[in-house]
Amino acid sequence: MSDAADANDSAGNDAKTERERIRERKRRELEARLDDGESLDGGAGTEAGDGSGSAxxxxxxxxxxxxxxxxxxxxxDVVLVDCYADWCGPCQMMEPTIEALAAETDAAIAKVDVDANQAVAQQLGARSIPTLVLYADGEAVDRFVGAQDRATLESAIDEHAA
Structure with a gap:
């Protein structure tokens, strides 16, 4: 295997390891919250029965x-859809950002594996990956093609979450 292939494999493993650490941390946090009798929505989201978006x-x-x-x-109310593929280097690089946005913003983050969900990718017009589509109140309001920095995505989410 070449040095470049080794480096790519190492970077991919690092991203997977980081994802696994984030998932494990989130699972422990959820279990602790449930053990304490706290509801999973943490009081976030909208009032029950008002018909608008959920937690x-x-x-x-x-x-x-x-x-x-x-x-x-x-x-x-606000959804950022991440069209990705497991083999995509830029998608792997964005994974920690996507996880952080899910944890720290008012947007729901939806992930679509374009290899497993070609019809969804086609519906979203994802011809390159990563492609991210931002929805606000049920309408597509922004689109990002290629790897994006966290500040760009947070700014777009904040603009539509207000």
Missing amino acids: TPNEPIHVNGTEELQRTVDDH
Whole structure:
């Protein structure tokens, strides 16, 4: 194997390891909250029964199918959809940012594996990856193609979450 291939493999493993650490931390936090009798929404989201978006999850929602994507967009006021592939280097580089946005912003983050969900990728017009589509109140309001920095995505989310 070449040095470049070793470096790419190492970077991919580092991203996977980071994702696994984040997921494990989130799982421990959720278990602790449940053990303490706290509700999972933490009081966030909207009042029950008002018909608007539901509580924002603290981790990405993995979407499989166009109906599930539509339900996710309908259920949340602001949704950032991340079209990715496991083999995509820029997608792997963005994974910690995507995880952080899910945990720290008012947007729901939906992830679409374009290899497993080609119909969804086509519906979203994802011809290159990563492609991120921002929805606000059920409408696509912004699109980002290629790796994006956290500040750019946070700014777009904040603009539409207000």
